[in-house]
Amino acid sequence: MTTRIECVNTHSQKILSSDTCTASFKVAILRFPGTNCEMDTFEAVSRVSGLLPEIVGHMAQSLEPYDAVIVPGGFSYGDYLRTGAIAARTPVMKALRDFALGGGAVLGICNGFQILAEAGLLPGILLENSSRKFICADTPLIVEQTKTPFTSLFSPGSRLNLPIAHQEGRYYLNEKDLALLEENAQVVMRYQKNPNGALHDIAAISNLEGNILGMMPHPERRSSDETGSTEGLTIFTSLLSSLLKSSVPDGPIKLR
Numbered sequence: 262m263t264t265r266i267e268c269v270n271t272h273s274q275k276i277l278s279s280d281t282c283t284a285s286f287k288v289a290i291l292r293f294p295g296t297n298c299e300m301d302t303f304e305a306v307s308r309v310s311g312l313l314p315e316i317v318g319h320m321a322q323s324l325e326p327y328d329a330v331i332v333p334g335g336f337s338y339g340d341y342l343r344t345g346a347i348a349a350r351t352p353v354m355k356a357l358r359d360f361a362l363g364g365g366a367v368l369g370i371c372n373g374f375q376i377l378a379e380a381g382l383l384p385g386i387l388l389e390n391s392s393r394k395f396i397c398a399d400t401p402l403i404v405e406q407t408k409t410p411f412t413s414l415f416s417p418g419s420r421l422n423l424p425i426a427h428q429e430g431r432y433y434l435n436e437k438d439l440a441l442l443e444e445n446a447q448v449v450m451r452y453q454k455n456p457n458g459a460l461h462d463i464a465a466i467s468n469l470e471g472n473i474l475g476m477m478p479h480p481e482r483r484s485s486d487e488t489g490s491t492e493g494l495t496i497f498t499s500l501l502s503s504l505l506k507s508s509v510p511d512g513p514i515k516l517r
């Protein structure tokens with residue numbers, strides 16, 4: 262069965278003609294013990310018709326049925342040991358590795374970013390904020406890279422405000438690899454005003470291929486008018502647009 266998709270961006274402009282939108286894509290939202298942003302993420306994804314969110318537990322053995330995977334925020338395993346470290350060693354992460362290395366679109370939000378870094382799917386690590394305090398605040402950002410499936414509908418250099426809510430968000434990478442990260446244009450978003458001491462004001466990065474994105478700010482918390490703005494929704498409409506483009510034979514984007 263095909264689903265007719267109304268595909269709009271945050272300014273209610275049509276992204277793609279609905280005539281070409283004849284697919285629907287399954288998005289896995291991973292849940293670990295201690296995850297707490299999965300339902301907000303589910304709600305945000307379900308606002309984009311054409312994306313079908315599903316919660317997937319940490320014991321899942323395969324992510325084959327899905328077109329994209331989101332690792333949401335929270336306090337997986339109580340942030341014990343190092344935040345994200347225990348979740349990174351659960352069965353579903355083996356499946357996520359296969360999915361990601363096969364070119365699948367993967368987004369880690371906040372604790373999700375910490376988990377992806379701990380799993381070695383993204384370079385670097387998130388350390389405790391320089392203030393040593395939990396920071397919950399709206400944060401102005403600049404989107405630098407639009408090559409990822411989650412930022413494809415932004416214009417490079419566009420500005421947006423998204424909330425952060427973390428104790429361990431200070432991005433760190435050794436000097437040599439940080440230079441490479443910059444050279445390879447893997448910095449996807451920077452803070453306009455650094456809230457946590459992250460190196461080079463880094464708020465979001467991708468892997469070299471661009472299919473895996475980790476971001477500390479929470480787009481799902483700005484995805485409906487009730488949450489104050491819909492600025493974050495472009496992350497999810499970008500995903501739909503990229504999946505549609507990748508489903509066209511010989512199209513411009515190749516996901517898996």
Ligand SMILES: NC(=O)CC[C@H](N)C(=O)O
Binds near residue numbers: 333370373
């Ligand atoms: N919002 C979240 O995902 C919390 C992130 C994390 N566990 C921290 O406090 O650093």
